[in-house]
Structures are given as structure tokens and as C-alpha cells.
Amino acid sequence: MTDTPIGGEVLVVANSRSGASLGRPDRVPDVRRRMPGATVRELGESETLDDVVADAMAGENPPSVLAILGGDGSVSRAAHLARRHDLTLLVLPNGTFNHFARSVGIPDVDAGLDAYAAANVRPVAVAEASVDDGEPITVLNAVSLGAYPEFLAERERRTSLGKWWGGAVAAWREMHGAHAVDVVRGGRRASVWSVFAGVGPNDPDRIATMQRATLDEPVIDVRVHHARGTRARAIASLAFGEKTVAVLRALRVMPPASDIERILDEDFEIEVRAGSAPDIWVHDGELEEVGEDGFRLRVRAVGDGLRVYLPAR
Incomplete structure (x- = not known):
């Protein structure tokens, strides 16, 4: 044998x-x-x-x-x-x-x-995101709506420029044309630049939580950026690199803490009102299109939802 x-x-x-x-x-x-x-x-x-x-x-x-x-x-x-x-x-x-x-x-x-x-195999927490009554999609890092999906859609229209130059052009255009999004959560209405719902608790000073900070905790860490400032702040808030965030804070371009609402929950749901923004959302960097009549987005944490090979301890 x-x-x-x-x-x-x-x-x-x-x-x-x-x-x-x-x-x-x-x-x-x-x-x-x-x-x-x-x-x-x-x-x-x-x-x-x-x-x-x-x-x-x-x-x-x-x-x-x-x-x-x-x-x-x-x-x-x-x-x-x-x-x-x-x-x-x-x-x-x-x-x-x-x-x-x-x-x-x-x-x-x-x-x-x-x-x-x-x-070395270990279970990690994930999230499931669903729109209206659609099939849940597995999420490893974060879900977003508002400015970030708009930025990605704008960048994808310029794929011939490459990601860096395409992103630079997209950021410039979004600083002049970003849309505030009308949302409802728990009966409360708000106008927001963006919403990020990350898997697991993340750095409280971050807005764009695109990379998770923990593996085990089944919780959704939500950052709601209320539309009280300029479009420049809406785009600056999408920065996720530590050095970039530090520079933007030093330049006082990042939105103040009073504009950011943080929510920690195992199950987060928000409704996007019809006609308030482009009919797109993002999960782990992937754009998804929805109908033009608004949509309901639910993000639910799932503990030990995925087995993954990890480095030896």
C-alpha cells in the first residue's frame, strides 16, 4: 500500500x-x-x-x-x-x-x-449578509453602503488606468459628486455618507473597517458616518491604511468623532430609502446591485462559522 x-x-x-x-x-x-x-x-x-x-x-x-x-x-x-x-x-x-x-x-x-x-485548523467567526429576503452571502471582513460602493463603482469604470490611478480619479470625482444616503434603523431616519459593518470588534478610531481585527468574536461592529460634513470628509473617511488615516487626521480632513455612530450587535439591520443613492452595496470588496426601490440590508454574526487553516502557533 x-x-x-x-x-x-x-x-x-x-x-x-x-x-x-x-x-x-x-x-x-x-x-x-x-x-x-x-x-x-x-x-x-x-x-x-x-x-x-x-x-x-x-x-x-x-x-x-x-x-x-x-x-x-x-x-x-x-x-x-x-x-x-x-x-x-x-x-x-x-x-x-x-x-x-x-x-x-x-x-x-x-x-x-x-x-x-x-x-492547524481553527474555526473563525463570519457574518451573513442578505438583502430583503434574498439568500445570505458569507462575509469575512465587512459590508458597506454609501460612499464606498460609489467609489468602487467609479473606479471600476476606469479599469484601463489601473487600480491606483483609477482610484485617484474615482476619489476626485466622488469629492464632487458623492451622495448622502437616507436610511432607517429601528424607526429612526438619518442621512449618512456611509455605513460600514465589520466582522468582529475593530479599532474604535477607524471608520472604514475593511480588514477585521479579531477572529473569534461573533459580533458586528458598525460605523455610521452621518452626513453633517463635506464630501471631502466623506471620501477621507474611506481611508483604511494606518499611516494614511494618521496623515488625514493631522490635516483635519477626517470627520470628527461626533459625526460617527458606533453600534456593536450580533444582528444589524438597516433600510435604504428609495431614490436616495445608487442601488449598490459592497461585501468584502465585491459590488452588488439591487433594485431601484430601496432595500433592506441585514448583517448577522455567525460564531465558528468557517474552518480555516492558520499558521502554526
């Missing part, structure tokens, strides 16, 4: 489009070398991650581990599918920011492969 090759229980899905835009080297050969028994699928132009995983689960030897080589959007969708099919998630980060991967201590592909070799 021969030993099972390393990685025999793993399905690796590589989204090469995540790293290609950054000029990064192809890491698929490294994955094949470190996990020679794994099934490796490189996502084609017309394929979806959902289809690839569904096909694998319907085969004779379905995987017990789903490894994703890609950016934040791919990792988030893989987490959703891992939960749907009761798989353990292995993160092999290859995107722009890699928010969740950094939160779990996996800064690059090699660290992810090391985590698999160490066999």
Missing part, C-alpha cells in the same frame, strides 16, 4: 486574473510542487468558482479542503462555498489587499502552504 500524496484531499482553484493585474509571478507551479496530490483547477474566462466546486463535489472523490489562490473577492466567495459544502478553507493570497489573509496571519502564498503543512 502506497502513501496518499500530499494534498490528495485538496481542491485548489486558481484565479489567475487576481495576480495578473499586479504583474505577479504564476504561483500555480509552487502549489503543485508543495501539494503534488491536490487537484488544481485554473479558473477559465467563462468559468465560475461555484461551478468548479460543484463539479468537484459531484465527482467520485470529493475534496474535504478548498484552497483558493486569488484576491479578496475570490477568497470571500470560496469561504461561502466552503461553508455550503462543509469544507475547510485554505487561503493562498494573490490579490491587491488580501484583507482576510492578513487578518489570519497569512501574508503570502508560501505562508498559506506552510499553514496547510502544519495542519
